[in-house]
Amino acid sequence: MKSFKYVVKDELGIHARPAGQIVKEAKNFESAITVACGAKKTVLSKGVMGVMMLGVKQGAEVEVSAEGADEDAAIEAMQAFFESNL
């Protein structure tokens, strides 16, 4: 399993649009990708609702993990996405 931690800089946090983008990005990979924030956690394959319900705000730390055959590529892509969009 690969993972990284990231503190969200975007002032609007993870609202509907970024939730959709994150789930779309995750679909490019076979690995199971999860996003956790505080006590809440969601698997991206379950869709956007779970991501929106994390309620991630500016300044919150999230932990993104990937597990599966392409976990290296998946975590690299997710990290790039978070750094350039959030």
Add this chain to the structure above:
Amino acid sequence: MFGFFKKNDFIEIGAPVSGETVASSEIADPTFAEEMLGKGMAVRPVEGKVYAPVDGSIALLFDTNHAITFEAECGAEILVHIGLDTVSLKGQHYTPHVSTGDKVKKGDLVLEFDMEKIKEAGFDTITPVIICNTDDFSEIVPVTGTSVKAGDTVLKLKK
């Protein structure tokens, strides 16, 4: 050819607001036009009142009150997003009447918004209605190009 299903074969989702129904592809925001959050449609509201589209519960009222998700008893996860880019209003002009976790009945008033003030602030008030768990349904049929009252069917779902 396939139009002869009994009405009961479909789960019906009511319009959360009164207005004109519009296809997703016509929404001026790629997040919705490309159905990135799921399949659905939109209503161009004529009144600033949002009603529960189904029996179920409030899965999430966004902190900024501009969007609300419903967990329907039928299993649909429905996002009602009032206006485009309205997350930027940070709650201004939205007055919720429910909280996350509340049970609702179809037709309950859940939120009011000041349509004129939101327009004055430069935002489009078009309200996408999205089935977030699109993959759980074999068919999602939107109603578009009509005038609806809150509660009239705007999406028909088949498991």
